Amino acid sequence: MKKISLLGATGSVGIQTLKVVREHTDQFSVAALAFGKNIDTALPLIHEFRPKLVSVKDKQVADKLKIQLDDGIRLVYGIEGMIEAAVFPEADFFVNAVLGSVGLEPTLAAIEAGKTIGLANKETLVTAGHLVMKRAADFSVPILPIDSEHSAIFQSMQGQDRSAVSRLILTASGGSFRDKKREDLVDVTIKDALNHPNWSMGAKITVDTATMMNKGLEVIEAHWLFDMSYEKIDTVIHRESIVHSLVEYADHSVIAQLGLPSMLVPIQYALTYPSRLKLSQTKPLNLWEIGSLHFQKVDMQRYPSVSLAYQAGKAGGSMPTVLNAANEIAVQAFLQEKIAFLDIERYVERALEQHQLIKAPDLETIEAVDKETRAFVMNQIN
Numbered sequence: 001m002k003k004i005s006l007l008g009a010t011g012s013v014g015i016q017t018l019k020v021v022r023e024h025t026d027q028f029s030v031a032a033l034a035f036g037k038n039i040d041t042a043l044p045l046i047h048e049f050r051p052k053l054v055s056v057k058d059k060q061v062a063d064k065l066k067i068q069l070d071d072g073i074r075l076v077y078g079i080e081g082m083i084e085a086a087v088f089p090e091a092d093f094f095v096n097a098v099l100g101s102v103g104l105e106p107t108l109a110a111i112e113a114g115k116t117i118g119l120a121n122k123e124t125l126v127t128a129g130h131l132v133m134k135r136a137a138d139f140s141v142p143i144l145p146i147d148s149e150h151s152a153i154f155q156s157m158q159g160q161d162r163s164a165v166s167r168l169i170l171t172a173s174g175g176s177f178r179d180k181k182r183e184d185l186v187d188v189t190i191k192d193a194l195n196h197p198n199w200s201m202g203a204k205i206t207v208d209t210a211t212m213m214n215k216g217l218e219v220i221e222a223h224w225l226f227d228m229s230y231e232k233i234d235t236v237i238h239r240e241s242i243v244h245s246l247v248e249y250a251d252h253s254v255i256a257q258l259g260l261p262s263m264l265v266p267i268q269y270a271l272t273y274p275s276r277l278k279l280s281q282t283k284p285l286n287l288w289e290i291g292s293l294h295f296q297k298v299d300m301q302r303y304p305s306v307s308l309a310y311q312a313g314k315a316g317g318s319m320p321t322v323l324n325a326a327n328e329i330a331v332q333a334f335l336q337e338k339i340a341f342l343d344i345e346r347y348v349e350r351a352l353e354q355h356q357l358i359k360a361p362d363l364e365t366i367e368a369v370d371k372e373t374r375a376f377v378m379n380q381i382n
């Protein structure tokens with residue numbers, strides 16, 4: 001029985017994680033559950049999965065929830081609450097499906113507490129990949145990818161000679177605006193941006209897929225997870241999202257993982273690794289029904305966010321922290337109708353331009369840079 005501590009339980013990945021748990025109640029249980037402020041979604045989940053610890057975003061949410069919770073459930077809040085959930089002694093597996101770089105400290109704490117990590121929260125690795133991977137190595141803690149591309153790469157490396165990997169190829173759907181030219185993006189709406197062609201996900205990541213910053217973040221995530229140089233990480237647009245990513249080896253053999261788009265598969269694989277379990281909620285892939293698969297080079301002029309992410313990743317140090325923080329604020333502002341879609345990458349670019357690179361930043365520096373960048377972008381927007 002794996003006892004799970006889950007951050008982001010009310011979100012897209014969180015809810016799908018609980019669907020996997022629900023299918024295998026003989027294998028998994030939920031020891032701790034954290035969410036932000038969506039009590040309506042969380043309450044039935046708390047009643048169903050009966051965690052011993054619940055963490056929420058702040059005291060206000062905690063006060064509202066307290067009167068509706070059964071005795072015997074410990075209720076905590078804020079970043080300290082998330083950390084308490086991450087290190088909860090009765091859990092042995094930590095799933096980080098919270099949104100944003102707020103997931104960094106709980107991840108570091110879970111590693112120190114020796115929990116196996118299932119990582120969906122890509123911002124954690126983008127903002128401080130060097131700290132996370134070093135701590136995971138120091139504490140011999142496995143970080144199992146949940147992001148679909150990284151799970152595909154991880155699956156395509158099983159049983160292979162890791163030293164013979166010559167290239168990682170991340171697939172990208174191209175997002176909601178893939179059939180539009182850049183000049184047609186001037187007045188696109190939030191509703192348009194949230195209309196992803198293949199995946200149903202939270203709002204922030206769906207906007208990231210439309211700018212393709214998501215792929216940029218994933219390039220940096222892949223760099224850290226698989227210890228690959230940026231020169232050996234490629235991206236390709238693949239409209240159907242059937243090939244979830246590919247690994248090329250020294251002999252030019254390419255191994256990929258395929259399946260109909262569903263996050264249930266990478267979530268379950270992280271939870272059951274190295275075994276596999278039945279997953280009745282997904283459908284088999286019949287390629288004759290798909291017909292054809294398409295692949296197209298990523299045009300960096302059309303998707304400047306991908307280029308910005310490569311630049312920030314290659315510069316290293318504090319630059320990816322700036323990239324991530326600026327993007328989080330700019331996407332939030334777009335979702336609040338404060339800025340236009342094309343402004344997102346403009347603010348990110350400006351934040352990167354004004355930042356003086358700090359090499360090998362420690363946690364305190366990362367948090368300071370994250371905070372300063374958020375303030376810089378907010379000021380620019382206001």
Ligand SMILES: NC(=O)C1=CN([C@@H]2O[C@H](COP(=O)(O)OP(=O)(O)OC[C@H]3O[C@@H](n4cnc5c(N)ncnc54)[C@H](OP(=O)(O)O)[C@@H]3O)[C@@H](O)[C@H]2O)C=CC1
Nearest residue numbers: 008010011012013035036037038098099120121122201202
């Ligand atoms: N969705 C997907 O298919 C995929 C997502 N990912 C990554 O997984 C992560 C989660 O994405 P997704 O599930 O789409 O996001 P959602 O927006 O759907 O969910 C976010 C979750 O985080 C919680 N949350 C947000 N801020 C806080 C906070 N300050 N304190 C505590 N909880 C908080 C939300 O709580 P509440 O809503 O209650 O406020 C919610 O439970 C992201 O990093 C994303 O990039 C990666 C691959 C695929």
Ligand SMILES: CC(=O)[C@@H](O)[C@H](O)COP(=O)(O)O
Nearest residue numbers: 147148172173174175209214
């Ligand atoms: C499901 C998942 O892993 C997302 O991060 C996905 O990558 C979004 O799709 P595209 O980035 O391919 O548009």
Ligand SMILES: [Mn+2]
Nearest residue numbers: 147148149218
């Ligand atoms: Mn992904």
